[in-house]
Structure formats: C-alpha cells, structure tokens
Amino acid sequence: MTLAPETTRTTTALTLQLLLEDGWFTVCELSLLTPGRGVAALLPDGRQVALFTDRAGRTYAIDNRDPFSGAAVLSRGLTGTHRGRPFVASPLLKQRFDLESGRCLDDEGVRVATYEVRAA
Amino acid sequence: MTSHTTMTATTATTGTATAPNASAGNTHTIVLVGHGMVGQHFLESLAERGLTATHRVVVLCEEPRPAYDRVRLTSYFSGRTPDELSLTDAEFIKEHGIELHLGDPAESVDRAARTVTARSGLTVGYDTLVLATGSYPFVPPVPGKDAEGCFVYRTIEDLLAIEEYAKARATTGAVVGGGLLGLEAAGALKGLGLATHIVEFAPRLMPVQVDEGGGAALLRTIEDMGLSVHTGTGTQEIVTGDDGAVTGMKLSDGSELPTDLVVFSAGVRPRDQLARAMGLTVGERGGITVDEQCRTSDPAVFAIGECALAADGRVYGLVAPGYEMAATAAATIAADGASFTGADLSTKLKLLGVDVASFGDAHGATADCLDVVYADARSGIYKKLVIGRDGRLLGGILVGDADAYGTLRAFTGSVPPIAPEQLVLPASAGAPVALGPSALPDSAVICSCHNVTKGTIRGAVTEHSCTNVPEVKKCTKAGTGCGSCVKVLGQLVNEELAASGVEVDHGLCGCFGQTREELYEIVLALRITSYRTLLDRYGREDARGGDGCEVCKPAVGSVIASLAPTIGADGYVLAGEQAALQDTNDHFLANLQKNGSYSIVPRIPGGEITPEKLIVIGEVARDFGLYTKITGGQRIDLFGARVEQLPLIWARLVDAGFESGHAYGKSLRTVKSCVGQTWCRYGVQDSVRMAIDLELRYRGLRSPHKLKSAVSGCARECAEAQSKDFGIIATSNGWNLYVGGNGGATPRHADLLAQDLSDAELVRLIDRFLMFYIRTADRLERTSTWLERIPGGLDHVREVVVEDSLGICEELESLMTAHVAGYRDEWAETINDPEKLGRFVSFVNAPDTPDPVVGFVPERDQIKPDLPLLTIGQRPLEGSAQR
Structure with a gap:
C-alpha cells in the first residue's frame, strides 16, 4: 500500500514510515527524497530498505538488495513508469523491479520484498 | 543389436561402411564431396526444394570445420573469429538430417558400384554424386617454393599457419601475385604488422579486373599505405638460409628482395584430380567438364563451383556463379528445369580498404564501344564506363570509390536515364544528385550472389511485411553473399517502406517516439532545460506526466548537459532536477x-x-x-x-x-599520449602538449557515449591513436586526424579524416567532429558504430565537418566554445x-x-x-x- 502525503499539515515536517513486524518505523523526513531517485535505510535488525518517491509524490519501499548481484544497491537505481506501473532499474545490470509488487520485470522467477510505507 | 531391413532413412553411417548401392532402403542418396561456400549453398538449395526430407544427404569435407566465408578470410585480422566466419549453423545440418563428415575427404569413387570411399575408410553408396571440390592455389614452379616460410592463402588453416610463423619469426613478407587474392593476402600480412611486398608478373595490379588506368590508381593508393609493389616482375627463385627457411626472393630484374615469409597467391586451379581418377571428362587446361545442368560426362555425377568447367567453356572463380551452379544442380536433381549457361563476372571488393569493382564488359571488348573515364590520381579514384554505340551501358571499372556499383551494374545492358558522365563524376564536380535505385526497373538484379531482383526485394516489403534490412536479407537472401549490394538494399527498403506508408518506430524508448538526434534538435531549438517539460510536451501520449524510464532519463540528461551553456541549463550534472536523471x-x-x-x-x-x-x-x-x-x-x-x-x-x-577524470560519465575519458618529440628520438611533434591541450579542452563534455582519444608523436603510433574515437598522429608537417576507431569487443581502425593539419586546424576540426557526433548519434552509440551507420559514412562526415556542406560548422564551433568556457x-x-x-x-x-x-x-x-x-x-x- 502506498499513500499520498497529506498536504494539509503545515506544522511539522512529514516523515517517512515503514510498517515492520512491531509497528511503524520512522525512517527520515520525506523532504530528503528526490522524485525519481531512492535512498537506503537501515532497519534495526540489519535489513536494508530502498525508499523512493515519484513525481506524483507517491512513496514506495522495497528490499535494497539486488538479488542478481547480492549488492545492496537498488536504492541507487533509476526509476520510471512501465505500462503505468512504477519500477526501479538496478544500477548494476539494469534488471527492473516493480516498486509495488517487488516482481522483477525481466525475470519472472525473481522478486524482492516490499514494505508498506507512509508519510506521516 | 539386430539387423533388419528398414524403409526409413538411417543416419548410422559414421565410420562404418554401408553396402554398395544399398543406400538405406529405397531412399535416394546424394553424396556431396566438398563443403565450401558452394557446397553449403547446394545443401541450402536442396533444403529449399524439400529434397533433404526425401533424400539421404551425406557430405564429405576435407577441412576440419564446416563451410565458412572464404571471401572474408582476411577479416580475421580485423577481429572476426573463425566461428564468426562460419556459414553453417549446426541447427541447419541437424534439422535437415544431413550427415556431415569433417576432416574426411573423398579419396576414391567406384562409378560402377556407385560408391565413394573417404580417407577414414568410410564408404558410402550414392545415387547422385556432387563434386564441389573447389580449387587449389597455383604455386609457380620456382626453386625453393617448398621452403619453410612459404605459404599459400586459401583456408583458415593457411591463415593460422601464416599468423603463427609471422609472429614467431618474420618482420617482412612478400606476396607472389597482385591479383584479387594476392591483395587479400597482402592485406593479411599488413594486418600482421609485416613490412609487405607484392610481386606481380603483369604490368599492373589486378590485371583481370582493371585496366591500366585503374591499376595505376590502385597502385598509388596501395603504395600510400606503405606497401611495396613490384609490377612487371617475375619471381625466379626463393632464397633460403642455412636452416632452410626463407630469407629472400630472386626477381626477374636481377635484384634480390629480402623477406622472411612468402605467400603464393598467383591464381587458383580447379581441383579435378578426383574426377580425373574417376575417368570423367576434364578440360584441356583443367576443370571438370559439365553441361548446362552441371552434369559431368557421367549423368549420375554433377560438378559445381570452381572445380567445374562450365558449358560456356569457362572456369568461374567467383562465388556468385558457384552459387548459381549449386542451385542449378539442386533444381536438376529435383527434376525442375534449370540451366547455367555462364555468368556475369561483376565483382566489387574492398581490398586493403580500397574499393575495386568491375562489371559487364569492363575491358571494352565489344566492337565500337567507347569509354567514359573520370580519374583523380591525387585521391586514387578511377572510374571508367564502357558505352555501346547505341548508348547502352556495357560495363565498367571503379577504383577508389565504388559507391555507384550497385546502381551501375543494374543498368548494365540498358540505356541509363541520365548521361553517362554524370554517373561517374563526383558530386563536387557538378554532377546531379546521384541516381538512386528508384530509377531501376523491377527486373534489375540487385544481389548478384543470390540473383535477387529489385522486384523481389520490393515484394519482401510489400507482401512479406519486412520493415528493415535484416528482415529483407532473411526473407530474400539478398545481401548475404558478398555484401556489396547492402547499401542499395537499404535505400530500396527505405524507399519501399516510405512508399507503402509503413511507420517505422525509431523512437528512443517507450516514452519518446523521437530518436536521440530529434530530441537533441528539440532541446536545442526550444531551449528546453527540463526533462519533465520535454516528456510532458513531446513524449508519447501515454508516457506524458509519468516518470519516464531508465533509458531516456540519462539520454536526455546527457543532451541537456552537452548543450547546457547554450540553452541556459546548469552545466552541473547534479543541479536540481538533472540529478534525478543521471x-x-x-x-x-x-x-x-x-x-x-x-x-x-x-x-x-x-x-x-x-x-x-x-x-x-x-x-x-x-x-x-x-x-x-x-x-x-x-x-x-x-x-x-x-x-x-x-x-x-x-x-x-x-x-x-x-x-x-569523468571515468563515470558518457564523456571524454582520457587523451593518451606517447612521450613525443621532447624526449623520443623519432618524435616529430610535441604529442604530450597536444594531448594535454585536447584533454583540457574537451573534459567534462557529455556525449552519447564515452569518448577516448590519443596523440602519437610519430608514425610509429605508440599511443595507439587509431583505436580511438579521435586519434591524432604527428607528421613532419603537422597532425593527421583519425576518427571512429575503437578497441574493445568490436575493434575498428580509425579512418583518416584530414592530413597535415596545423594546431589550430586540428582543434577546429575536432570541435566540429565531436559536436556533429553529439548532435546526430544515437544513445550509447560510439563514434565507430555511428560512422558505420549514418548515411554516407565517413565521406558524409568529411563533407559536413571539413567542407561545411550543411553550413553548420560555425554553430558546431560556437557550441564547443560555449562548452569550453562553461567547464567547471x-x-x-x-x-x-x-x-x-x-x-x-x-x-x-x-x-x-x-x-x-x-x-x-x-x-x-x-x-x-x-x-x-x-x-x-x-x-x-x-x-x-x-x-
């Protein structure tokens, strides 16, 4: 699930939050994200998550590990729209991953974990 | 294993003898002796006619590898591997159930029993035997011809042996024979880095194909490449040293030419030994006598290609007539009417980088014919057309520039629609727009290797929905032989596509229907500095408002960065929205x-x-x-x-x-240099200073792909400038500029763009060249592929950046000036x-x-x-x- 940021709040800066097993985890201020690019976040248990925002302000979170190389680099890929769906292309060998489902668009058998994310 | 009679074809023959005449039940067996280019074409012709499904086909091949492209043998030295030269795909052999025996030549034939026995002892019964044994190189009977270091040039194995010997112990090589194959061999020796000599008995090079004027143009160009040519000179003896290896040659003028290696390339002779042993009729001067159906004196035996003496009394040493004979034999076996009565000897070749073509009655043998000649000795160009009294084009010779070959050959035999001199004059000498293939009739043969007419090519587009040259090649086979017609083919396909209103999508990606070049023009003309603006205004309908993709974002980011100072964008790639594109x-x-x-x-x-x-x-x-x-x-x-x-x-x-250092960018990487005149005793210019100047001038320049350069201080070329996108080699008069070179997976030697330039001329020319490349290249297209792709190739680029044919040089220069001034x-x-x-x-x-x-x-x-x-x-x- 992705949520558009609420634009009515003006008092405090919006933060990005991830839904983990034990509740919402605050990552950073939403303003640190550039549309079209990602950032990586470190979870308390050592997992890495890649967070993205697009032109419309929608936010996405997937595992940061590129399953093809093993390197934690998906947050550094370029994002785009393919048939109306958002994706990120791995910066190493350019395989594309759907940002909502985590499915690899270039190799059906491969999928990365996705996270529920919100701006709050 | 029990033996029993079977009515179906069997393939269990390898290494075992089958009973004479018992060719697997009632299946008709065809045995092909020889798997060269013509042999392979024969197999394909059989397959096309469905004969491989109804016949058992056995092939005996002497060489250790299946058919390969002998015509392109020399391209091994420009990076083609033996595998890439292959003409046979394993799938084809398998799919058609062909039994191919490699390294196992036919040694004897028993015509009475109808069996062939190969070297391994394998004996195969045949109903039809096809000889495609080709030819062997003629080695003149001079003393010492068998010495160590003497070679012939015919097979991949010959080539590998020459390479090994040259690398181990040769710095100089000589080729005996200045004909077509001799020049090919000379190209190979030059490619191996040997100082190369060509010794030709006739008074000119390529005496069969070109006349005196053409020979002179060819000689000049080849000598300019650093090869030594000795025409009108015979070889009398191969001189050897104490170890028995070649040390030189004695020539007919009494001189001795020191050389470490000799390649005999003085023509070929039909390989008819097997046919002679079988008792078949052969010609007085060799060649297996065949009739118009390619049948020998034994009706069960055919001969095709270079081993055959055709019905018109000639032995054809070219691949196109060989293919025609192969098709004729296959048609005859299928009981279809076909005949081979002789062939056109038209050829177009690129020898040592020089275009040489001759077609029709090239030597003007027809009575009362007249020549139209254009010669520019300075540029090594010679063009001659032979015109009949009635105005018909009978033939011609083209040396140095054979672009018009495809069109001219197709007009041969008819009266061309424009005056003959306009067909050979260069555009700069006032010739009208070149005659395009649209003027040709549908019956004109475009691909003579596969005998494909213009009508067939048009049909491939209109009826078989081909939308590009590779598809048309696959559909019609046009352009898959010697390749000389590919240019005309491309023009025809484009014309036909345009005429039938087919929209070809050349778009950059799913987001943009424009090419990179078109987007560049839009960005420049409208001063667009934002990717989003470009996408929302000029993107494909369904991509507007979206997030683009990983293909167009960096490509547009690069265009904006290249043009930044001119269009008023921030030149810094991480500025604002641009950061998200990289x-x-x-x-x-x-x-x-x-x-x-x-x-x-x-x-x-x-x-x-x-x-x-x-x-x-x-x-x-x-x-x-x-x-x-x-x-x-x-x-x-x-x-x-x-x-x-x-x-x-x-x-x-x-x-x-x-x-x-921008090692991360699609931009200028480095300008390598040798130490140059300052230290080196051979250097003639200060290559280090020039390299530094150029690197500082073009640093940070974003381009469609990375740019590499080098400057060498003398012709020894220690900086390897000819493998760079733009390479500079010092001369005693200034600098020579080479462009379009590449190393990597597809190496390409750079082409000489201009000679003896001053410092200022050199920089101005590179400014123009780079900006023209940035403007017109596709995304991730290096200068080497760009030069090969753009219509007109190097000549067009030279016209634009040297002669300013488009009138854009001033703009190209000012774009570069802006880049240099804006660098941070x-x-x-x-x-x-x-x-x-x-x-x-x-x-x-x-x-x-x-x-x-x-x-x-x-x-x-x-x-x-x-x-x-x-x-x-x-x-x-x-x-x-x-x-």
Missing part, C-alpha cells in the same frame, strides 16, 4: 563496482603527472585502504571506496590540484555544497554507518571485494549496524 555513476561521480563500492579516477591529462601528485594519490589510496591499478588510459584507478568516503577522498584530491570541475563543486554532500551516505537514517555488505579481503598485498558477503541473501545481519 545513472548511478554520474549521480555519485564515481564508478559503481560489483559489491556496491565505487572506484575513483582523478584526471591526469595526457598521462603526465608530477612526482608530488603521484605521491598524493599513493597517500590517499593508502590512507583509505583502496586497491590501486593503472588503467589502459594512462591514469590511476582507486577501487573500494564506500559511498560516504567519496567526498573525503575527493577533498584530499581537489586540495592537491586534481579534478574529476564537478567534484570541486560538490565538496563545497553541503546539500549535495548529504547524498553521499549509505543510509539516510544512519549517515555514519557503512554498508555492511561492502567488505574486503586481502589479495596480493591489496584488497578485493569480499564476495561471500554478497551471497548472504535475505537473512538479517545480526547487529550489522555495528560491524
């Missing part, structure tokens, strides 16, 4: 490596560096624990930096006077911008924590990536934040 390398101004770490390459212009700066690089590498390697571009690459270390490392480097060092700018520095962290929520997946282990006193860290998969890393 590939990760450009985004972090470093090169991403396999484990997520980065490498750093500071600019070292021309490869010149002070000891102090060298020490700084060493200290930085030591202090940050980086792996250090010298690059091929005379720089130093520092590997293993974590993203958060990049600004710290660059702060030190910038402080010591270094700047970005990206790294100096970045380390002084706290907001940009904020991006250089592994984790947005833990800026001081390094990525735990990036780890290193020791190797040879340095580091290398700890790959097991990458294979831990999705398992959580316990306490990794502290690791």
